[in-house]
Amino acid sequence: MSFAGPKEIIAEGDTVVLYLTPALMHTIDAVPQIRNKKNETIEYVFQTSFGALKVRDLIGVRYGARVQLTKGWAHVLQPNPELWTQTLPHRTQILYTPDISMILYQLEVRPGSIVIESGTGSGSLSHYFLRAIRPSGHLHTFDFHEERVAKAREEFVAHGLGDNVTVRQRDVCEKGFGDELDGIADAVFLDLPAPQLAIPHAAKALKNEGIAPPKKEAEWHNRQEPRGSDMLFESVALTSCPAAGDGGRICSFSPCIEQSMRVCEALGNCGFIEVQNIEVLQIEDIVRTRNVPVMELDFLKTKRTEGEKDTKTPRESKKYITSSAPNSMAGHTGYLTIAELPPLFAR
Numbered sequence: 001m002s003f004a005g006p007k008e009i010i011a012e013g014d015t016v017v018l019y020l021t022p023a024l025m026h027t028i029d030a031v032p033q034i035r036n037k038k039n040e041t042i043e044y045v046f047q048t049s050f051g052a053l054k055v056r057d058l059i060g061v062r063y064g065a066r067v068q069l070t071k072g073w074a075h076v077l078q079p080n081p082e083l084w085t086q087t088l089p090h091r092t093q094i095l096y097t098p099d100i101s102m103i104l105y106q107l108e109v110r111p112g113s114i115v116i117e118s119g120t121g122s123g124s125l126s127h128y129f130l131r132a133i134r135p136s137g138h139l140h141t142f143d144f145h146e147e148r149v150a151k152a153r154e155e156f157v158a159h160g161l162g163d164n165v166t167v168r169q170r171d172v173c174e175k176g177f178g179d180e181l182d183g184i185a186d187a188v189f190l191d192l193p194a195p196q197l198a199i200p201h202a203a204k205a206l207k208n209e210g211i212a213p214p215k216k217e218a219e220w221h222n223r224q225e226p227r228g229s230d231m232l233f234e235s236v237a238l239t240s241c242p243a244a245g246d247g248g249r250i251c252s253f254s255p256c257i258e259q260s261m262r263v264c265e266a267l268g269n270c271g272f273i274e275v276q277n278i279e280v281l282q283i284e285d286i287v288r289t290r291n292v293p294v295m296e297l298d299f300l301k302t303k304r305t306e307g308e309k310d311t312k313t314p315r316e317s318k319k320y321i322t323s324s325a326p327n328s329m330a331g332h333t334g335y336l337t338i339a340e341l342p343p344l345f346a347r
């Protein structure tokens with residue numbers, strides 16, 4: 001139950017992140033015993049590059065504490081979607097935090113949102129959706145792979161997230177998302193090899209009302225009194241923003257531009273508007289203090305006479321805070337194609 005909310009102390013059964021270095025972390029279940037390949041119950045001893053850990057010793061330890069390994073130490077952390085993405089057992093390719101933050105922002109998911117996702121894959125993105133929509137929202141996630149569906153379901157329950165997610169096994173390109181989800185979704189996300197086939201089904205599942213018509217703005221234009229100050233107009237314009245829950249957004253992840261072009265075409269055919277294609281590239285800025293030599297430009301002012309020799313004076317240097325790009329950086333992951341389904345009256 002360690003994803004559901006902040007906790008102080010590790011309880012038996014919690015999923016715990018064992019943090020060795022920034023690049024070396026493991027998630028383990030805090031249980032005293034496990035079953036070996038011969039199906040015998042044995043003491044759970046977890047091996048790391050800094051030695052072994054008797055997992056039963058974690059129960060009752062404070063999250064964030066340092067724990068002793070046989071050849072070093074580690075910190076025990078409460079998992080969150082970011083740490084889970086870095087340590088989860090990969091059953092498929094997964095999405096990572098830089099793309100995921102853009103997906104959440106573009107889909108405008110918030111507590112209470114109804115989100116449809118396919119495919120579930122390894123559940124990396126699902127955990128972020130669940131954090132964003134809880135406590136009152138719901139995630140409907142689909143995958144056609146039986147084992148992946150079963151494993152994801154098991155993980156969501158073990159992580160204390162089971163009440164906010166329904167995992168279904170279905171080929172969404174062929175069969176869609178089901179009549180029961182017609183017109184209820186605030187957002188749909190697709191990470192599929194042929195997402196263009198699922199887009200007509202997504203249009204059916206998104207909320208029919210679309211963006212609420214700007215009623216207050218219409219009232220403003222129809223009213224009898226003379227126009228007031230800009231300040232008043234501003235406040236009216238703000239209240240005409242779409243109400244929470246209205247509107248339908250879609251996002252599809254495509255590793256190549258050809259797939260993203262097929263998605264754009266399908267979105268246009270299904271009445272989606274404001275289609276955008278985004279690529280997220282994470283660039284690290286390396287900031288450091290450097291001694292930079294001051295350029296000696298005096299020689300430009302005076303003409304050197306013939307036969308005059310170069311006199312080498314030591315060059316002055318000054319300390320500057322500099323910023324530079326790293327030698328290597330994370331490259332292309334994919335394109336995010338985003339669009340809005342307008343209200344029925346505007347289609």
Ligand SMILES: C[S@@+](CC[C@H](N)C(=O)[O-])C[C@H]1O[C@@H](n2cnc3c(N)ncnc32)[C@H](O)[C@@H]1O
Pocket residue numbers: 092093094095118119120121122123124125126142143144145148170171172173174191192193194
């Ligand atoms: C790349 S993975 C998704 C990874 C996921 N976004 C994550 O972050 O963990 C793609 C998944 O889509 C599923 N899939 C492919 N075609 C499908 C279809 N037509 N209907 C449902 N699921 C499908 C695959 O089984 C696979 O698990």
